[in-house]
Amino acid sequence: MDSQSRAQDSAPASRSLTSATVEPLLTRDFDARPALMHERLRSQHGAVAPVDLLGVPVWLVLGYAEVLEVLRNDQGVWSKRVTDWRALSEGRIPADWPLLPTYGGHSCMFQEGRSLTELRAAWSAGLRPFQDRSRPQARLLEAEVRRYADELISVMGEDGGTGWADLSAQYARPLAILVCNRLIGFDAGNDEMLMDMWRLVDAGPDAAEALARLHATLSDVVDAKRRHPGDDLPSAMLAARPDYTVDELAHEMILLIGVVGELVGSLICLTAVEVITGNTGARAALAAGMLRETVNRVATANPPYAHLTLRFATADTALGGTHIAAGDPVMLSVSGAHNDPRFADAADPSSVHSSRAHLAWGAGPHHCLGDELATTLVTIAVGRLFERFSGIDLALPADQLPWRSSPIVRGLRSLPVRFQLHEAPDGDDATDSDASGQRETPAEASEGSERSGSAISRLVRMLLRQGN
Known part of the structure; x- marks a missing residue:
């Protein structure tokens, strides 16, 4: 059983995003070889890892099943409305954060x-x-x-x-x-x-x-x-x-x-x-x-949208063995999901048979x-x-x-x-x-x-x- 599977089989880890030790997501290593960084984060944290996104802590979702779960949003606990972002409503996101105009x-x-x-x-x-x-x-x-x-x-x-x-x-x-x-x-x-x-x-x-x-x-x-x-x-x-x-x-x-x-x-x-x-x-x-x-x-091999824009938990929830508090931001990693061993090892990548199970176009609502x-x-x-x-x-x-x-x-x-x-x-x-x-x-x-x-x-x- 791999580390990601063990993490999911245990009780949700009670980690606060605001107090978690995070490392920058955007580095030269990430630009050149994002799969290696995803693999390292997955081995350390499992399907969900805390990262620093240009100075703002977010949960990075790396597991294929977990990314698909959030995309489908069957339980209605995920929102793309920026008003559901707790840190923003509490004034903890800098006004000059580079990505803020995107969410306006x-x-x-x-x-x-x-x-x-x-x-x-x-x-x-x-x-x-x-x-x-x-x-x-x-x-x-x-x-x-x-x-x-x-x-x-x-x-x-x-x-x-x-x-x-x-x-x-x-x-x-x-x-x-x-x-x-x-x-x-x-x-x-x-x-x-x-x-x-x-x-x-x-x-x-x-x-x-x-x-x-x-x-x-x-x-x-x-x-x-x-x-x-x-x-x-x-x-x-x-x-x-x-x-x-x-x-x-x-x-x-x-x-x-x-x-x-x-x-x-x-x-x-x-x-x-x-x-x-x-x-x-x-x-x-x-x-x-x-x-x-x-x-x-x-x-599948190199999705042009490697990560998707933020979503926000509207209630406390568990995802991939991690406790996500209401108002926490999550970033879905499509490239990470495609490199998840549970997905990537399911088929021979050299095959020319259909690969439409990819998430490059998203899923759900x-x-x-x-x-x-x-x-x-x-x-x-x-x-x-x-x-x-x-x-x-x-x-x-x-x-x-x-x-x-x-x-x-x-x-x-x-x-x-x-x-x-x-x-x-x-x-x-x-x-x-x-x-x-x-x-x-x-x-x-x-x-x-x-x-x-x-x-x-x-x-x-x-x-x-x-x-x-």
């Missing part, structure tokens, strides 16, 4: 009960046309994403068929931003708005000012969509929930930009790395034409409603990459790739590669059919083509100029 948001991510149900219903209705692949909106979006991908790849190869590129800055993140632009229904010519989306996702020194400008721009967009609905996400969400205020829906669109920009952009890069290096069965799955399974396998769309976007992006490149190799050893330091996102700061391009894209794959084999109409192809090319070229060139 008004999106559905931090709602519970009836409000959560209503907001998620609007999201579900809004996303349905774009991720139900029998719908024309979904077919058109997939065709446009292919065009975005092909244009980005072509820009990378403008100086010749071989070269060097940063797949994060020149492919994955621009592609995710262009998808956000399309879903929100922005004017494709609004270059400054595209750059503000980049600044927000990049989380650099300009992010706060970019967020303020984006909120103002999104408020104008939502107001315009209320008066003149379009074939886009905010219009569909307004149709499902007409009593949205402009401010509420603007915050939901900011949530979209953050999730798509971070999660989809990171997962494209992580999947590309796994395929290039041949890890976790990804290359075998790709070679077998199982692109969606490739994404699932990568999300807050599970990601756009998981099918996100998987489709990553599948298309990675598929086009390896169809267009005849050769692609990492420009650095895999263990020297630079990781972002973040308590939430497990993503690469950059992904330098050496590449060799085929002479031209496969026209049939690039423009005529979607991943389900359904052909887009000439009208759909023409409409998408006119919208995409110039905006993509401008965006890529602006980003490259900013990076120099």
Whole structure:
């Protein structure tokens, strides 16, 4: 019996979070090899460990069963409402704590009960046309994403068929931003708005000012969509929930930009790395034409949301052999759960069989409603990459790739590669059919083509100029 199992079989440990000895979660070792830190914490504490999150003590949940228990919340003892955080209500969280602005948001991510149900219903209705692949909106979006991908790849190869590129800055993140632009229904010519989306996702020194400008721009967009609905996400969400205020829906669109920009952009890069290096069965799955399974396998091995935003106990409870007091914050570690021996040892990681038991999309009342769309976007992006490149190799050893330091996102700061391009894209794959084999109409192809090319070229060139 391992230490984690022994801890769970005993009575709940009566440890006070405020008096527990905690060590910093975010260190260089964690950035480079989080699995080793999770393993050490698990051996010392079991499924639940006290850690220091940028100066604030929290419980880090590492066990797969325990993470799933909190996500499902069958007993109703876990809340994402920041008002249930005891230390915050007692004034013990510094006003300048770096993560505090995240928890001041008004999106559905931090709602519970009836409000959560209503907001998620609007999201579900809004996303349905774009991720139900029998719908024309979904077919058109997939065709446009292919065009975005092909244009980005072509820009990378403008100086010749071989070269060097940063797949994060020149492919994955621009592609995710262009998808956000399309879903929100922005004017494709609004270059400054595209750059503000980049600044927000990049989380650099300009992010706060970019967020303020984006909120103002999104408020104008939502107001315009209320008066003149379009074939886009905010219009569909307004149709499902007409009593949205402009401010509420603007915050939901900011949530979209953050999730798509971070999660989809990171997962494209992580999947590309796994395929290039041949890890976790990804290359075998790709070679077998199982692109969606490739994404699932990568999300299991290296989930882009390594940790989830805080939840708070609404009553005293026990979790994984640890007593959690009412008001205590817990952070769910998806990467820790996936490395839990009780989960990781259950299947051969080199197998190409299904790995959909992963928690990268969450579970329970807050599970990601756009998981099918996100998987489709990553599948298309990675598929086009390896169809267009005849050769692609990492420009650095895999263990020297630079990781972002973040308590939430497990993503690469950059992904330098050496590449060799085929002479031209496969026209049939690039423009005529979607991943389900359904052909887009000439009208759909023409409409998408006119919208995409110039905006993509401008965006890529602006980003490259900013990076120099």
